[in-house]
Amino acid sequence: MSEKNPSVHYINYLELDKILNAQHPISGDGKEAAHDEMFFIIIHQTYELWFKQIIHEIESIMDLFKEEKINEDTIGVIVSRIERVNKILKVLVQQIDVLETMTSADFLDFRHHLSPASGFQSHQFRKLELMLGLKIKDRHQLGGCPYHNEFEGAKKKEILSLEDSDSLFKLVEKWLERIPFLKMEGFDFVDKYETVVNEMMNKECLSIKESPLLSEQDKALRIRMIEENRIYFERVFDERVHQKAFDNAETSLSYKATLSALLINLYREQPILHLPSKFLKNLVELDHQIATWRFRHVQMVEKTLGQKIGTGGSSGQGYLKKTVDQHKLFTDIANISTLMISRSYAPELPKKVREQLGFNFTDKWK
Numbered sequence: 035m036s037e038k039n040p041s042v043h044y045i046n047y048l049e050l051d052k053i054l055n056a057q058h059p060i061s062g063d064g065k066e067a068a069h070d071e072m073f074f075i076i077i078h079q080t081y082e083l084w085f086k087q088i089i090h091e092i093e094s095i096m097d098l099f100k101e102e103k104i105n106e107d108t109i110g111v112i113v114s115r116i117e118r119v120n121k122i123l124k125v126l127v128q129q130i131d132v133l134e135t136m137t138s139a140d141f142l143d144f145r146h147h148l149s150p151a152s153g154f155q156s157h158q159f160r161k162l163e164l165m166l167g168l169k170i171k172d173r174h175q176l177g178g179c180p181y182h183n184e185f186e187g188a189k190k191k192e193i194l195s196l197e198d199s200d201s202l203f204k205l206v207e208k209w210l211e212r213i214p215f216l217k218m219e220g221f222d223f224v225d226k227y228e229t230v231v232n233e234m235m236n237k238e239c240l241s242i243k244e245s246p247l248l249s250e251q252d253k254a255l256r257i258r259m260i261e262e263n264r265i266y267f268e269r270v271f272d273e274r275v276h277q278k279a280f281d282n283a284e285t286s287l288s289y290k291a292t293l294s295a296l297l298i299n300l301y302r303e304q305p306i307l308h309l310p311s312k313f314l315k316n317l318v319e320l321d322h323q324i325a326t327w328r329f330r331h332v333q334m335v336e337k338t339l340g341q342k343i344g345t346g347g348s349s350g351q352g353y354l355k356k357t358v359d360q361h362k363l364f365t366d367i368a369n370i371s372t373l374m375i376s377r378s379y380a381p382e383l384p385k386k387v388r389e390q391l392g393f394n395f396t397d398k399w400k
């Protein structure tokens with residue numbers, strides 16, 4: 035920082051006096067204090083600072099998705115921001131290694147001072163979950179008590195208003211629904227896809243039936259495996275089948291958004307779909323990094339607390355384990371892989387469609 039302008043000094047700019055004076059162990063003063071409590075406070079504060087940065091990035095991504103038209107430049111910005119979020123999440127997962135240097139005995143030296151405080155009361159963590167799309171109806175409830183009862187005043191108001199606002203999941207779904215390439219220039223994606231999928235499945239079944247290397251039992255098993263996959267393909271072929279799965283909560287992504295996500299993945303090498311496919315990949319990565327954090331956190335809790343209940347009053351590891359899978363949000367995007375077919379089967383795009391999916395300069399050099 036500049037020495038000439040003391041108002042922009044490193045210490046002032048970063049408000050270090052505030053941050054570095056915000057650690058106040060409650061287990062005692064000086065030698066009386068439990069040694070690891072300082073560490074416990076600092077690691078939580080570090081997490082909260084990173085949560086703040088993640089929220090800042092996700093908020094900006096959501097603002098960009100709220101725009102009526104999202105061009106390639108905007109998608110480029112969105113991709114670079116979500117990639118940053120994923121790198122931060124990796125650090126947050128790794129930080130559990132540091133947390134695990136605190137043993138159960140070290141923690142017990144001061145744990146009794148903490149109750150009823152708990153990570154369960156992290157306002158930023160709840161805010162992030164809500165912004166991504168984890169609404170109360172989809173949560174694993176702790177003791178039948180809504181989680182927002184932990185907050186009061188402006189914080190509670192903010193949480194409740196996020197419950198009613200469009201989440202990143204919703205905004206991405208709406209964006210996918212707006213993508214215009216499903217029917218164009220006489221190219222009907224679903225129609226072509228259905229033809230090649232049936233061709234592919236018939237061929238696979240035939241080669242199993244004719245295989246001299248498989249027993250009749252193996253043949254029946256493999257054919258059953260192929261047939262069981264058909265239910266997922268049928269959701270693409272027929273919107274009513276998808277709707278039924280949606281009503282039964284087997285999927286939460288709309289029909290049109292599912293088709294677009296599939297098209298983006300199938301034709302991800304087309305220039306205009308390259309960044310959207312990178313974004314979808316990062317969205318799944320984000321979901322998986324958070325799930326990995328939840329999993330590492332619960333394993334750490336198992337080592338530190340065993341079967342003891344949490345200071346927030348939950349069953350501890352029992353409650354946390356349930357959230358690992360149940361609180362994932364972008365599983366339907368990850369599950370597009372069920373619908374993927376090899377490049378050799380992907381319906382060929384007519385020249386006019388390819389031109390529209392390519393950047394303008396592509397054809398000039400042909």
Ligand code: HEM
Pocket residue numbers: 077078081082133141151152153154155156159331334335338339343344345346347348349350351353354357
């Ligand atoms: C010794 C270290 C830790 C222990 C033993 C521990 C234990 C627990 C327990 C038992 C819960 C369940 C709620 C309850 O009954 O309290 C919980 C929730 C939570 N903890 Fe930790 N935790 C530790 C460190 C951390 C750290 C460093 C963070 C970082 C911010 C954190 C964030 C959270 C969050 C966000 C929840 C809510 C999870 C949810 O409801 O999905 N915890 N923790």
